[in-house]
Amino acid sequence: MLHNDHKLPDLPAPISNRGPVGWLRENLFNNWFNSILTVVAIYFIATTIGPLLNWAFLSADFTGDSKDACTSEGACWVFVTVRINQFIYGFYPEAEIWRINLLFALFALLIAALVIERTPRRGWIALFTLTVFPVIAFFLLYGDAFGLEKVETHKWGGLMLTLVLAVVGIVAALPFGILLALGRRSHMPVARSFCTVFIEVWRGVPLISVLFMASVMFPLFVPEEISFDKLLRALIGIVMFQSAYMAEVIRGGLQAIPKGQYEAGEAMGLSYWKLMGLIILPQALKIVIPGIVNTFIALFKDTSLVLIIGLFDVLATVQAAITDPAWPRVSTEGYVFVAFVFWVFCFSMSRYSQALERKLNTGHR
Amino acid sequence: MPEETKYSANSKPKFWNDPEKRALLFQVLMVGTVILFILYIVSNTLSNLETRGISTGFDFLSQTAGFDILLTLIPYDATYSFGRTFVVGLMNTMLVSFLGVVLATLLGFIVGIARLSHNWLIAKMAAIYVEVFRNIPLLLQIFFWYFAVLQVLPSPRQSIELFGGVQLNVRGLYLPEPVAGNGFGWVVLAFVAALILSFFLVRWAKKRQDQTGQYFPAYWASIGLVLGMSGLTFLLAGSPITWVDPELVGFNFKGGITIIPELSALLLALSIYTAAFIAEIVRSGIEAVDHGQTEAASALGLPRSRVLRLVVIPQAMRVVIPPLTSQYLNLIKNSSLATAIGYPDLVSVFAGTTLNQTGQAIEVIAMTMGVYLLLSLLVSLFMNWYNKRVALVER
Numbered sequence: 001m002l003h004n005d006h007k008l009p010d011l012p013a014p015i016s017n018r019g020p021v022g023w024l025r026e027n028l029f030n031n032w033f034n035s036i037l038t039v040v041a042i043y044f045i046a047t048t049i050g051p052l053l054n055w056a057f058l059s060a061d062f063t064g065d066s067k068d069a070c071t072s073e074g075a076c077w078v079f080v081t082v083r084i085n086q087f088i089y090g091f092y093p094e095a096e097i098w099r100i101n102l103l104f105a106l107f108a109l110l111i112a113a114l115v116i117e118r119t120p121r122r123g124w125i126a127l128f129t130l131t132v133f134p135v136i137a138f139f140l141l142y143g144d145a146f147g148l149e150k151v152e153t154h155k156w157g158g159l160m161l162t163l164v165l166a167v168v169g170i171v172a173a174l175p176f177g178i179l180l181a182l183g184r185r186s187h188m189p190v191a192r193s194f195c196t197v198f199i200e201v202w203r204g205v206p207l208i209s210v211l212f213m214a215s216v217m218f219p220l221f222v223p224e225e226i227s228f229d230k231l232l233r234a235l236i237g238i239v240m241f242q243s244a245y246m247a248e249v250i251r252g253g254l255q256a257i258p259k260g261q262y263e264a265g266e267a268m269g270l271s272y273w274k275l276m277g278l279i280i281l282p283q284a285l286k287i288v289i290p291g292i293v294n295t296f297i298a299l300f301k302d303t304s305l306v307l308i309i310g311l312f313d314v315l316a317t318v319q320a321a322i323t324d325p326a327w328p329r330v331s332t333e334g335y336v337f338v339a340f341v342f343w344v345f346c347f348s349m350s351r352y353s354q355a356l357e358r359k360l361n362t363g364h365r
Numbered sequence: 366m367p368e369e370t371k372y373s374a375n376s377k378p379k380f381w382n383d384p385e386k387r388a389l390l391f392q393v394l395m396v397g398t399v400i401l402f403i404l405y406i407v408s409n410t411l412s413n414l415e416t417r418g419i420s421t422g423f424d425f426l427s428q429t430a431g432f433d434i435l436l437t438l439i440p441y442d443a444t445y446s447f448g449r450t451f452v453v454g455l456m457n458t459m460l461v462s463f464l465g466v467v468l469a470t471l472l473g474f475i476v477g478i479a480r481l482s483h484n485w486l487i488a489k490m491a492a493i494y495v496e497v498f499r500n501i502p503l504l505l506q507i508f509f510w511y512f513a514v515l516q517v518l519p520s521p522r523q524s525i526e527l528f529g530g531v532q533l534n535v536r537g538l539y540l541p542e543p544v545a546g547n548g549f550g551w552v553v554l555a556f557v558a559a560l561i562l563s564f565f566l567v568r569w570a571k572k573r574q575d576q577t578g579q580y581f582p583a584y585w586a587s588i589g590l591v592l593g594m595s596g597l598t599f600l601l602a603g604s605p606i607t608w609v610d611p612e613l614v615g616f617n618f619k620g621g622i623t624i625i626p627e628l629s630a631l632l633l634a635l636s637i638y639t640a641a642f643i644a645e646i647v648r649s650g651i652e653a654v655d656h657g658q659t660e661a662a663s664a665l666g667l668p669r670s671r672v673l674r675l676v677v678i679p680q681a682m683r684v685v686i687p688p689l690t691s692q693y694l695n696l697i698k699n700s701s702l703a704t705a706i707g708y709p710d711l712v713s714v715f716a717g718t719t720l721n722q723t724g725q726a727i728e729v730i731a732m733t734m735g736v737y738l739l740l741s742l743l744v745s746l747f748m749n750w751y752n753k754r755v756a757l758v759e760r
Contacts, residue, residue: 190392220727304505322512
């Protein structure tokens with residue numbers, strides 16, 4: 001037997017398999033089909049991204065206070081910078097804008113506290129955000145108490161209205177959604193069929209028709225003396241629509257809880273509400289947090305539909321500003337601005353929900 | 366202990382401690398509340414309608430509408446009834462939904478597979494596509510296509526001629542219209558006959574493969590059969606189709622097929638938006654197929670294309686179909702955003718114009734919602750039937 005214990009040192013891989021060249025060969029040109037795809041893709045990027053960057057940044061105008069400042073070929077961002085206050089605050093009185101800013105700051109603080117994991121007592125902060133905060137927000141925005149001037153809801157608009165619609169929609173839809181989901185899984189046939197019909201009807205129709213219904217039918221439903229605020233009507237429609245979707249998300253969580261948990265709770269002699277509130281719902285809601293975030297993203301995008309019934313959310317304010325004859329040909333800039341605002345919110349939320357999914361994907365299953 | 370007797374078998378629990386009776390009581394209360402609530406709303410509504418002088422009932426459907434509609438698939442003008450506007454709107458909704466579903470599925474599958482491509486650039490581009498388009502509201506995308514892109518096209522006189530008589534301008538896309546001449550019936554007949562023949566061919570090939578294991582390319586043969594038979598008849602009958610090109614008459618094009626910009630903008634936005642979601646569904650479906658399946662198929666010596674077609678995609682479809690169904694339903698419901706740019710869909714002509722002219726909110730909204738509910742129901746029935754066919758059968 002011949003032994004050779006003197007192993008030769010490992011040679012580095014050939015130059016064609018490592019470094020940038022190796023990476024290119026591996027990922028872009030590993031066969032003829034991929035090479036063709038790569039060339040086509042590079043051509044596509046070169047012909048679109050270059051002119052796009054040029055339009056948006058290199059030859060765009062950023063400073064100035066009227067359309068005359070837009071002298072170059074590129075985008076006219078002056079339009080956005082001049083109108084930014086209107087896009088964010090709508091027609092809210094100038095002197096009262098500090099109230100919205102205070103609210104935004106408070107909201108951002110709460111969200112940050114909830115998202116950062118090391119915050120102590122996150123449960124209490126969550127409870128505060130869901131119960132006390134909406135009350136504070138209402139009085140800050142509407143006023144008419146604590147010496148604050150009253151600001152009618154028809155003056156609300158812009159990004160602030162978008163956020164109001166989305167946050168109220170989700171906060172109010174959550175408890176209704178939980179009740180509907182519990183009802184749909186209840187053993188009582190009447191309660192079950194009510195909830196099933198409610199959920200399926202609202203899920204089967206477009207949000208637009210719900211908003212139409214809210215704006216033309218709700219006033220017929222109440223006695224004539226009661227005047228029904230337009231924003232409130234839209235909110236009721238959104239909440240009804242959204243709670244149906246929320247119910248289905250939560251039902252998924254309820255179904256994921258093993259039967260043993262229910263049986264153990266019953267064996268302890270817990271009543272239905274104690275069983276649900278102490279054992280089942282905490283686990284079920286924890287599982288479906290990503291689903292709830294996804295519903296929230298969908299709702300956030302859908303709030304733009306209120307422009308069809310004449311409420312001025314951020315898209316509607318920009319849409320109205322675009323048609324202003326004093327600013328010809330700024331439609332693309334306006335849409336890009338709104339798209340960017342929505343994109344930043346939605347994208348960060350979807351990233352957050354994915355991170356949550358990874359974090360929560362440890363114990364169960 | 367004296368208390369023991371209280372809980373003996375024959376002493377009945379108090380009424381409110383008996384779960385069954387309590388449930389009964391609760392349900393009776395629930396029904397009562399709902400009935401009272403409905404009665405309250407109905408009485409309010411009736412008195413409100415009376416004070417405003419709005420009649421109830423569906424008589425308005427036979428009244429003359431008196432307004433024109435931009436795009437109609439069936440004969441319609443201002444002298445037709447409101448009932449007819451309902452049908453026209455419904456057909457326009459179905460048109461854009463059907464085209465949207467087809468386009469979104471195609472685009473979605475392409476992008477979804479591209480995201481899994483080994484080509485780094487292609488995969489990244491697909492990822493950017495998905496992240497950009499699904500995080501922007503659909504209404505904004507519709508506005509963007511309609512007001513920012515399609516409105517900057519040239520006027521009819523400076524139309525862009527794409528190819529072979531296809532004209533593109535701010536009023537729409539104009540295509541040559543095929544007009545069937547004498548003897549076109551034979552071509553249709555040959556086409557149908559070829560379809561029936563290929564149905565039997567596929568059945569025969571499947572049976573033979575099950576029995577003998579011999580493979581026959583039945584699908585390629587069928588395509589050849591259909592194309593060959595109808596093409597040959599077409600030539601034999603003397604090419605009985607004439608193309609009517611759109612012609613510039615005065616300020617606009619006449620003749621040919623017109624695709625109005627409202628339809629193009631809506632279709633573009635709907636399919637690009639929905640495709641971003643479908644792409645994610647397709648990707649997760651393909652990733653859900655166990656890697657061992659691909660390896661086993663490769664070990665059998667199947668080429669990569671057949672591994673995809675015979676092993677991966679059929680199993681991925683099981684994961685894909687249920688969420689795909691929801692996306693189709695979303696697309697159909699989202700087509701109602703047409704009303705924002707004036708594409709004459711059901712919501713626009715019926716819940717919009719008709720409601721404004723008649724004031725009969727209850728009937729109009731109820732009919733509109735009913736239609737969407739019915740459409741949703743039909744699509745999910747069909748997709749559930751299809752899902753049952755592809756679902757994994759386990760013992």
